[in-house]
Amino acid sequence: MTSTLTGALFIGATRRPGTHGQILAIEAATGARIQPAFGGASPADLDDACALAAAAFDPFRALPLERRAQFLEAVAQNILDLGDELVERAMQETGLPRPRIEGERGRTVGQLRLFAGVVRDGGFLDLRIDPALPDRQPLPRPDLRLRNVPVGPVAVFGASNFPLAFSVAGGDTASAFAAGCPVVVKAHSAHPGTSELVARAVAKAVADYGLPEGVFSMIFAEDRAVAQALVADPRIKAVGFTGSRTAGTAFMKIAAARPEPIPVYAEMSSINxxxxxxxxxxxxxxxxxxxxxxxxxxxxxxxxxxxxxxxxxxxxxxxxxxxxxxxxxxxxxxxxxxxxxxxxxxxxxxxxxxxxxxxxxxxxxxxxxxxxxxxxxxxxxxxxxxxxxxxxxxxxxxxxxxxxxxxxxxxxxxxxxxxxxxxxxxxxxxxxxxxxxxxxxxxxxxxxxxxNGFGTGVEVAHAMVHGGPFPATADGRSTSVGSLAIARFLRPVCYQDLPRALLPPELQGDGAGLPRRLDGRPTL
Amino acid sequence: MTSTLTGALFIGATRRPGTHGQILAIEAATGARIQPAFGGASPADLDDACALAAAAFDPFRALPLERRAQFLEAVAQNILDLGDELVERAMQETGLPRPRIEGERGRTVGQLRLFAGVVRDGGFLDLRIDPALPDRQPLPRPDLRLRNVPVGPVAVFGASNFPLAFSVAGGDTASAFAAGCPVVVKAHSAHPGTSELVARAVAKAVADYGLPEGVFSMIFAEDRAVAQALVADPRIKAVGFTGSRTAGTAFMKIAAARPEPIPVYAEMSSINxxxxxxxxxxxxxxxxxxxxxxxxxxxxxxxxxxxxxxxxxxxxxxxxxxxxxxxxxxxxxxxxxxxxxxxxxxxxxxxxxxxxxxxxxxxxxxxxxxxxxxxxxxxxxxxxxxxxxxxxxxxxxxxxxxxxxxxxxxxxxxxxxxxxxxxxxxxxxxxxxxxxxxxxxxxxxxxxxxxNGFGTGVEVAHAMVHGGPFPATADGRSTSVGSLAIARFLRPVCYQDLPRALLPPELQGDGAGLPRRLDGRPTL
Incomplete structure (x- = not known):
């Protein structure tokens, strides 16, 4: 099969050759270097990706939930449509056998579809409505309404050991998109070709759905400083990472030292x-x-x-x-x-x-x-x-x-x-x-x-927790697998006495149609 | 009215005079110092309080929810039972007028009762049950069940400007107790007498309910290093704080630099x-x-x-x-x-x-x-x-x-x-x-x-958010007022294929009785 890879960066809708160093994939089974070369992102490339992500945030999160769900499903379908080129390149770059890669592709596609369902369900919004009590003594109660909003653009660092399920369109990206966050992926240098193919699938869905181009960018980085600059960029509001304890704790330190500290969801180290x-x-x-x-x-x-x-x-x-x-x-x-x-x-x-x-x-x-x-x-x-x-x-x-x-x-x-x-x-x-x-x-x-089992084989489900106290993860209040992973990229906002016309549609009236709490009582 | 204050520390059930410096309250209206002196905690006092909190954690969180709710209500009643001594001391120490202090007492009691309701409701557990699918192809699905558990002992730093509602038994303590977390309070030095009185109300409820004494301790600290040591103590798993940006960011740095970093919920700075x-x-x-x-x-x-x-x-x-x-x-x-x-x-x-x-x-x-x-x-x-x-x-x-x-x-x-x-x-x-x-x-x-209003007057409600991106708070994913504040002190745990007899009661069978998600579908 002839490779269709170009080695270019994905800066929004633009395919741009990276000029800041280069990466060659290595065939895991032989140690041989494989063409083409992938150009590393410069600080300017990174800056462009982050600027586009910031610009895309408000329009992307304003999409109707149904449209956001369809976008996730389109990414899933586009990954399947990559066909055998994806499977073969992933096998070559990782040394993992075909059944494992095909299984992982199924898992990746399944995750994206799971999150489409999570978006349609709407429970992740945690809608709460406490209606006004104008006659309450000694003081009236204002009208209070709450929903979760996405935190902002998310930086995702792909993992080496799951070239599909924890990588470019893996669980971090799927849950961030589901929350309404644009994503800037730093592709793992061990599977750049696999990453380019999957990025193509994501970028096609962004284009087909007419979304702002900054919803998705992907860079290669030969220079560690560029990866660190992504965590430090003020437009990035959260980080998803799976990898070593050394890299994860380094990112935690960078994130904590920012003028505006941000959450890092790093899954790092466990002996189980x-x-x-x-x-x-x-x-x-x-x-x-x-x-x-x-x-x-x-x-x-x-x-x-x-x-x-x-x-x-x-x-x-x-x-x-x-x-x-x-x-x-x-x-x-x-x-x-x-x-x-x-x-x-x-x-x-x-x-x-x-x-x-x-x-x-x-x-x-x-x-x-x-x-x-x-x-x-x-x-x-x-x-x-x-x-x-x-x-x-x-x-x-x-x-x-x-x-x-x-x-x-x-x-x-x-x-x-x-x-x-x-x-x-x-x-x-x-x-x-x-x-x-x-x-x-x-x-x-x-x-x-x-x-009476072993931890290997992590089910993608609603009741799954793939997380744990430090250093298993940077933030033991979260999971990186399963539908609850969306919670990592949300924060609550309260609306007090907003005229109905200005409220988000899901909070108008009594919020009918989505799960919510009315005066604290769960209501379906 | 004769003061009943002693100036002693609350180390679990023990009232111990602090010997590490001392604090005298100041009458806000006159600048005069008021007796008695409150002894500062030494590192050894702090160590004892943290050890008791760690020992109390498992038995406290194992209490039936109804019992935990009653405990919160008992704290509320005990605060009311302090009567006018509390009101007068708080007025003296803060310069705030009687209606404000009485109103704030009502708010504090109301918060504790609100969280009793939150505990009984059980929604905060986020129960999820994905039953086993033994016949699923190509692989069976295990039985997966999820609940939130409390994070562990919480350090609470009282605020100067709400001597009751954001202090010893204020929102942070109430939500931590509701989550199932023991609390070590560092009393604010501006209202130590008010703090002692309220601590007495909490300690009485701990004793009356036969809870492990470490569920609640309160220290005075004249030495800033002791307050910082509380944040650094390995047995403390989260911090609730309301105060200055300087102190809040200092705590954030200490928490991030621990061998095991922990979340800090600091409410710090806002110009609204x-x-x-x-x-x-x-x-x-x-x-x-x-x-x-x-x-x-x-x-x-x-x-x-x-x-x-x-x-x-x-x-x-x-x-x-x-x-x-x-x-x-x-x-x-x-x-x-x-x-x-x-x-x-x-x-x-x-x-x-x-x-x-x-x-x-x-x-x-x-x-x-x-x-x-x-x-x-x-x-x-x-x-x-x-x-x-x-x-x-x-x-x-x-x-x-x-x-x-x-x-x-x-x-x-x-x-x-x-x-x-x-x-x-x-x-x-x-x-x-x-x-x-x-x-x-x-x-x-x-x-x-x-x-068409102003932010002052923060309603304690289900849809309230008293939080915001840094530096308004350390963690913009949270609120420190309202029922959602409990989420700060929880983390999810998944149980896979546990025999029914070993499952937490609320996850046995189909979890009937509390709100839950069955195969992802919300069920009341």
Whole structure:
């Protein structure tokens, strides 16, 4: 297939070659550089994108909800219409296999359609109407009406590990559009071609719907200062990011130091503790070990929700668990990682654990130059508690088992953990009391608690939380997956005694037609 | 009346004399120091309070909602039961007159009862249930359930200008309790006696309801480092603050620099633009001028929503407006301010405007040593835009009129403003088109837009927003007044495939009994 890629920036409706450095994609499987080159954005390019986004904000958010929903659906359809060129380019740039990319495309399209439904539902507006009480004593009550409005233009930083679902038209962009926010995407340099194709799908929908061009821009940035300038730009009002703790906390600092600080929604770092409770372990240690290894090695372990920490109380079944996990891990084929940089970081992380005096290596796959192998390590609660470096994420298929002499030690280990995206409990009915005792602690530490499964495979749903206390995310009050993700890009505005003709349509009269609170009472 | 005050700290259930410096209240009307002395908290006192708050968190949040609601109502009743001692002490410490203090007590009690209703309603939990779809292709969907949980112990800093409604048991404390968060209050040093009395009412409710003592602590702090240490304490998970921009931004910096950054809800600085549109101004300039002066001078202008900026298009009625406002301001009696420090800052602010080369003084009340007089200044749009220092709040009854040659100039002035709590439009029907054109800009700049009134007098209601983009507040996604204030202290948690017996009661079965979303559909 002949590439249709141009390597140009998307500055609103203009395709402009970037001249500030350049990026070449790397074929993940071979390490070879791929044409074409993608030109990096200059500060002037960034300035233009932000100016267009600011100009687009008011007209975009003023669109009728139905029109905004249709725009999201058009983006989804346009992504499907890219056909196999998108799938093949994404496979080439990421090393991920076809079923995974096709599945992720389905997820991305599904997310956009989910948010179309969220927009039509209107619940995200949180409409509230407290009608005037002119005769109230001692003072009358004015007419008060509330709705959520979008925060303003949003900067989105694509993630390397989900080239579609957490990238150019991924969850951050979909939820920001749904809220009514223009988006400036900084494309991830590991999949610039995939990014250009998807950007084309978004830009086509913007044009087809006659939206202001600044609703969407996308830049490539070879220069880290340009990415940081995007976070610092006064026209940007929120940031969506998925990536490393280093980059995420750097963005948090920049955002906090702005003359007008803004929220950063960075999803950064999680080791996702898995708790093996005694009855379950005794009953099916081997089975859990095999399932764990499958979750660990899936996609070369390149998931935010990868099970990086196993907490287990010494007892029956532990040897079976370790033996089964070791068997599966030792047999696992080496896997291509997303980028040479991620592979190098993984290799360093595994080497640090292998050589760590408080850790034993129990399983490691065969090593190769270009591919990563899974690895499993063991320590105990006392040593884990004493060595904070063991609490850090190794991105990839590496996991650490912490042997706990008793429940108190397991509890102490959980208490010592930083915030996490997920915690998984493997348990049987006889473990219920133990689990019940742990739940309040887990609720304080994580965004999602799951039973007899693993955190990998994040359902895009209304009740999903893909978030958690720092450093799992920058802002534990939010989720980046599922319909609640729209809440990140909204703020409430109150209208007092506005004449009906000036009120937003959804707040006129008694607001009929959308879910709302009348005098505090929910009304459909 | 004999004072029952002791000056002791409230460290959980223990009344402990503070030994780290001391605070004496000042009688606002005379400047005289009043007994008893209030002992300042040491770092060890603070540590104890935070440890108790952390220990109280899980049991407090596990209370049934009905019990939590009753606790809030008991606090309200206990405040009323303090009787006249509370009113008289608050009058003495703040210089505010009896009707104002009694009114504020009613507001405080009303807020606590409002939040009891919010707790019973349960909507704040944002319950979501996406039932399992075991037969879904290609993969089954797990059972997913979501609820909001409280963020953890909250630090509350009382405000000087609302010794009851924004203080020890004010809106921040009421909404944090309603969310299920223990509270550590740092009492405002300007009304320590009022604070002790109210703390007694809260502590009595904690004891009567058999709650863990750490649900409520209150410290006095003579040492600024202790207040800052409260924000930095790792057991504190959010901060509620109303006060100066200097203190608020200092807390924001401390919170952002913590190993685990936390949200700060600081309500800080606002000049609350009032827009006089042409038809209204021509029709009733004098009437608006008189009403404006009444709002400006109410309570010595010591409101966050005080009208500090008047934007007006040159034309018919402006002279009438200025003449009427001048008449009222010149006649206004000098008023006692809350503290000598606030009076001194106000005097400095007024002097700076009086001597400013870009400003003319049009009205100033008679000056006295111990009381403040209102003041009104005038400039024009060009000079206002050129001099950023004119955009800063002068806390008290001072206001600046900005003459705009046309609507474009008025728009440019609004665009140049920082975030604000409120904007008020004075308008008639002939002004509707002008107003409609300004609304999108105002929505970007403020949390509440009101028509033919002034921002003073903030209704405690479901549709109220007392918030706004920085620096009006630290976090423009929130409100500190009204039922939505509870959202500041919540975060979502998802439960995946939890056995029914382990689910929170409100998420069992189909969650009947409380408002919820089933598969995304709102259900009552």
């Amino acid at each position: 503790p898995v708790l093996l409770l005694p009855a379950a372990l005794a009953a099916r240690g081997a089975q859990i070990g095999t399932a764990f290894a499958a979750s660990l090695t899936m996609g070369a372990g390149q998931f935010c929700t990868n099970p990086g920490l196993i907490l287990v109380i010494e007892g029956e079944g532990l040897d079976d668990f370790l033996a089964a996990a070791t068997r599966a891990i030792t047999k696992a084929a080496p896997a291509t990682m997303l980028t040479p940089g991620i592979l190098a970081a993984y290799t360093r992380g595994v080497a640090a654990l292998s050589g760590h005096d408080a850790v034993e290596t129990v399983a490691a796959g065969a090593a190769t130059d270009l591919k990563a192998s899974p690895a499993l390590f063991v320590t105990d609660a006392a040593r884990f508690l004493a060595r904070p470096e063991l609490h850090e994420e190794v991105f990839g298929a590496a996991s650490l088992v912490v042997r706990c002499p008793d429940l108190a030690a397991m509890t102490a280990v959980i208490e010592a953990l930083e915030g996490q995206l997920t915690a998984a409990l493997h348990m049987d009915e006889a473990d219920h009391d133990t689990a019940r005792g742990l739940l309040p602690l887990l609720e304080r530490k994580v965004g999602r608690i799951l039973v | 633009p009032v827009l006089l549109l042409p038809a209204a101004l021509a029709a009733r300039g004098a009437q608006i001028g008189t009403a404006f002066a009444a709002s400006l001078t109410m309570g010595a202008g010591q409101f966050c929503t005080n009208p500090g900026l008047i934007l007006v298009i040159e034309g018919e009625g402006l002279d009438d407006f200025l003449a009427a406002a001048t008449r009222a301001i010149t006649k206004a009696a000098p008023a006692t301010m809350l503290t000598p420090g606030i009076l001194a800052a106000y005097t400095r602010g007024v002097a700076a405007l009086s001597g400013h080369d870009a400003v003319e003084t049009v009205a100033a009340g008679a000056a006295t040593d111990l009381k403040a007089s209102p003041a009104l200044f005038v400039t024009d749009a060009a000079r206002f835009l050129a001099r950023p220092e004119l955009h800063e709040e002068v806390f008290g009854a001072a206001s600046l009129v900005v003459r705009c040659p046309d609507l474009a100039a008025m728009t440019a002035v609004i665009e140049a403003l920082e975030g604000q709590l409120t904007a008020a439009l004075h308008m008639d029907e002939a002004d509707h088109d002008t107003a409609r054109g300004l609304l999108p800009l105002l929505e970007r700049k403020v949390g509440r837009i009101l028509v």
